[in-house]
Amino acid sequence: AQSVTQLGSHVSVSEGALVLLRCNYSSSVPPYLFWYVQYPNQGLQLLLKYTSAATLVKGINGFEAEFKKSETSFHLTKPSAHMSDAAEYFCAVRGGNTPLVFGKGTRLSVIA
Amino acid sequence: EAGVVQSPRYKIIEKKQPVAFWCNPISGHNTLYWYLQNLGQGPELLIRYENEEAVDDSQLPKDRFSAERLKGVDSTLKIQPAELGDSAVYLCASSSTGIETQYFGPGTRLLVL
Numbered sequence: 491a492q493s494v495t496q497l498g499s500h501v502s503v504s505e506g507a508l509v510l511l512r513c514n515y516s517s518s519v520p521p522y523l524f525w526y527v528q529y530p531n532q533g534l535q536l537l538l539k540y541t542s543a544a545t546l547v548k549g550i551n552g553f554e555a556e557f558k559k560s561e562t563s564f565h566l567t568k569p570s571a572h573m574s575d576a577a578e579y580f581c582a583v584r585g586g587n588t589p590l591v592f593g594k595g596t597r598l599s600v601i602a
Numbered sequence: 603e604a605g606v607v608q609s610p611r612y613k614i615i616e617k618k619q620p621v622a623f624w625c626n627p628i629s630g631h632n633t634l635y636w637y638l639q640n641l642g643q644g645p646e647l648l649i650r651y652e653n654e655e656a657v658d659d660s661q662l663p664k665d666r667f668s669a670e671r672l673k674g675v676d677s678t679l680k681i682q683p684a685e686l687g688d689s690a691v692y693l694c695a696s697s698s699t700g701i702e703t704q705y706f707g708p709g710t711r712l713l714v715l
Binding site: 494499522524526531532533534535536539580582584586587589590592593594595 | 606608642643644645646647650658693695701703704705706707708709711
């Protein structure tokens with residue numbers, strides 16, 4: 491079975507500061523890992539995904555995430571936060587053909 | 603390329619009334635998903651279709667929820683009768699196959715009074 495833990499339901503950063511959103515996973519098989527972003531009253535948009543190729547994955551809008559098997563982590567980072575990054579971020583895991591399992595989400599606030 | 607389309611975007615009903623949500627997936631996507639997203643939570647899978655066949659409906663409350671995907675394209679999710687606890691966002695997603703990336707629609711926000 492797969493599960494995801496997102497540390498911190500709310501993260502607040504200043505504009506221009508580093509963004510770090512934490513995700514730890516549990517999977518009994520090699521995982522596929524995803525980060526999605528959800529803006530208010532919208533569906534989820536894929537930011538990036540890890541599918542067992544490069545461990546450092548680059549996504550849209552300047553985000554990237556690093557797969558660390560030893561730490562069972564897949565943290566999301568962005569060097570410099572922008573006001574438009576304020577949204578809800580979801581980490582998700584899937585093992586093979588199993589259903590996608592989401593974390594509870596982290597709300598990112600960006601302060602001017 | 604058009605994304606996943608859902609309607610209605612918002613629905614307000616009284617408890618015990620029926621309600622239906624419609625989803626049109628991305629063209630060519632064989633796999634369709636319905637998710638439930640409660641406030642402050644991540645989406646949870648209700649049902650997954652491979653073409654017309656429901657291959658995973660273990661989390662669908664079958665006493666009041668039903669779904670169909672006629673002709674393997676559009677899908678409808680129905681609740682009858684609705685309860686107060688059904689107030690949530692219902693998301694539809696699609697993927698080309700069951701192991702490919704899922705693309706989400708904007709969701710239907712349901713409020714049961």
